Amino acid sequence: MTGGAGKLWGIGLGPGDPELVTVKAARVIGEAEVIAFHSARHGRSISRSIAAPYMRPGQLEEHLVYPVTTETTDHPGGYQGAIDEFYEQAAQRLAAHLAAGRSVALLAAGDPLFYSSYMHMHRRLADRFEAEIIPGITSVSAASAALGTPLVEGEQVLTVLPGTMPTEELTRRLRDTDAAAIMKLGRTYPNVRRALADSGRLDGAYYVERASTGRQRVGTAADVDADDVPYFAIMIVPGPEPTTPLPFGSTPEASGHSPDNDVTRLGEVVVVGLGPGDRAWTTPEVERELARATDIVGYTTYVNRVPLRPGQRRHASDNRVESERAAMALDLARRGARVAVVSSGDPGVFAMAAAVLEESADPQWAGVPVRVLPGMTAANAVASRVGAPLGHDYAVISLSDRLKPWDIVAQRLSAVAAADMAIAVYNPASGQRTWQVGAMRELLLEHRKPDTPVVLGRDVGGPGESVRVVTLDELDPTEVDMRTLLIIGASTTSIVDTAEGLRVFTSRRYRA
Numbered sequence: 001m002t003g004g005a006g007k008l009w010g011i012g013l014g015p016g017d018p019e020l021v022t023v024k025a026a027r028v029i030g031e032a033e034v035i036a037f038h039s040a041r042h043g044r045s046i047s048r049s050i051a052a053p054y055m056r057p058g059q060l061e062e063h064l065v066y067p068v069t070t071e072t073t074d075h076p077g078g079y080q081g082a083i084d085e086f087y088e089q090a091a092q093r094l095a096a097h098l099a100a101g102r103s104v105a106l107l108a109a110g111d112p113l114f115y116s117s118y119m120h121m122h123r124r125l126a127d128r129f130e131a132e133i134i135p136g137i138t139s140v141s142a143a144s145a146a147l148g149t150p151l152v153e154g155e156q157v158l159t160v161l162p163g164t165m166p167t168e169e170l171t172r173r174l175r176d177t178d179a180a181a182i183m184k185l186g187r188t189y190p191n192v193r194r195a196l197a198d199s200g201r202l203d204g205a206y207y208v209e210r211a212s213t214g215r216q217r218v219g220t221a222a223d224v225d226a227d228d229v230p231y232f233a234i235m236i237v238p239g240p241e242p243t244t245p246l247p248f249g250s251t252p253e254a255s256g257h258s259p260d261n262d263v264t265r266l267g268e269v270v271v272v273g274l275g276p277g278d279r280a281w282t283t284p285e286v287e288r289e290l291a292r293a294t295d296i297v298g299y300t301t302y303v304n305r306v307p308l309r310p311g312q313r314r315h316a317s318d319n320r321v322e323s324e325r326a327a328m329a330l331d332l333a334r335r336g337a338r339v340a341v342v343s344s345g346d347p348g349v350f351a352m353a354a355a356v357l358e359e360s361a362d363p364q365w366a367g368v369p370v371r372v373l374p375g376m377t378a379a380n381a382v383a384s385r386v387g388a389p390l391g392h393d394y395a396v397i398s399l400s401d402r403l404k405p406w407d408i409v410a411q412r413l414s415a416v417a418a419a420d421m422a423i424a425v426y427n428p429a430s431g432q433r434t435w436q437v438g439a440m441r442e443l444l445l446e447h448r449k450p451d452t453p454v455v456l457g458r459d460v461g462g463p464g465e466s467v468r469v470v471t472l473d474e475l476d477p478t479e480v481d482m483r484t485l486l487i488i489g490a491s492t493t494s495i496v497d498t499a500e501g502l503r504v505f506t507s508r509r510y511r512a
Helices: 023-031 046-054 078-099 118-125 139-147 167-175 186-198 284-292 322-334 352-360 378-386 406-418 436-445
Strands: 008-012 034-039 060-065 104-108 131-134 158-162 179-183 206-209 217-220 233-237 268-273 295-299 313-317 338-343 370-373 394-398 422-426 453-458 466-471 484-488 493-498 501-506
Touching: 008 023, 008 118, 023 046, 023 104, 023 131, 034 046, 034 078, 046 104, 060 078, 078 104, 078 118, 104 118, 118 131, 139 179, 139 206, 139 233, 158 167, 167 179, 167 186, 186 233, 268 284, 268 322, 268 352, 284 338, 284 370, 295 322, 313 322, 322 338, 322 352, 338 352, 352 370, 378 422, 378 453, 378 466, 378 484, 378 501, 394 406, 406 422, 406 436, 453 493
Parallel strands: 008 104, 008 131, 034 060, 034 104, 158 179, 268 338, 268 370, 295 313, 295 338, 394 422
Antiparallel strands: 179 233, 206 217, 206 233, 422 484, 453 466, 453 484, 493 501
16 A cells, blocks of 8 residues: 555445435535546436535546447457557556545445446556455346345255356346346347247246336346347346236226236146256256245155245145146146246156146136146156166166056066167156066067166166166066166167166167
8 A cells, every 4th residue: 555545435325216325325425535436428317416415516527438438430359449548547646646645535326346437447456555345236136126026035046157258158147036126227138138038038038128227117028129238238037936916007008017927917737847866957947947936846856846935835745636637737727827847857747747737728827827847757767877778779668567557567568678679767666566577578578689788777866776687587576666667678689798787778880
């Protein structure tokens, strides 16, 4: 620090309302000898207008005018060269005041270290002069307050994104987060809207313009005119589903919303796959839907895999009441609930998707939206533990004869075995069904060699995981239960003994 030098203050002014300036920021603005602020070439500074009520007569002012914002420039270093040169010159101007012993309050809308120009001065001056930062309320907080709905809750993750990012990257990050705030809109809005649509987040995204000011405007992302979006606007994608009316207008019609698409009235059923066991195998898309749901419906074992969330209702039931469970979910949605019906693995593989869609075909559920989100299958999870036994054509068969007669199961097993495809066998046994595995083995041995590889995967991804490789002839039905999945190899399936253990793969080539 230089002896006798002045102090640099980074003043966070908040999002625009002068009453949201902190007490400390207001005091320092009034006491500072120099007030510095940025603006574009039009000369109007939002920061100075926010700070004006707290300034006093006679203060020196340093108006730092950007030579370029998004316009073209003839600077030899291009846009970046012009901006870097401007920051160096601006820092020199402030350094002259500081060296003369004057205190400098550099104004920053929002927070000084949150997408602010202050940080460029801080990097250039804080190693030579005393500097202190007064934090401010960010536009993200102001926009969330304008919506009057939680931005994140529980263990949800908020991602703050600049709208200037490439559309593909914005899309990826929107898919992978619970909640998002997108800054720097303006001319970037068409790309932001495309990313919201491509990531499936458009319907849950809300637009807030000039939050906290007298010109504040709130709307849905889908309804915004791209030609009318200023730079000082922000897109908010809340993590939890809004449960209170959003301030789009005094009536749904006044806001451009009809009762049919009002988020506070419309329910929905989303059938999701949790994946097999390990929470890491639950996709981010499914995690978001689970967090947004007002109600969780499913078999007790699967409902217990979903993290508890405050206010979320859980409806667990026995594994043998699929139709009743589907009807409950549809009835909840018809009454305005956002329902997540949970299945292990993928919901479309011997799970709840078919049951919900079949029930939803009943005219009484007309108009209730139903979506299905995929999950990793148990077959793929077991296969990955030993290599690639499903690397070529394969069939998926359930041995359960609860919903179809055994004659059909046997017919399909024989047909697939004769077609020389690998087979993923679900529901091979239960407490009441103990003979089907032996019967299956005898059927398959009519078409497969005794040394055909068989993978037994039990509770894969769970605490009791066990994976073994045996031959078809060695397969012991007493070692198989409801939590076991079997993979039966084909004639092109091989076992390789490696340093990491046995590896099984089904070749994609047939020898001539």
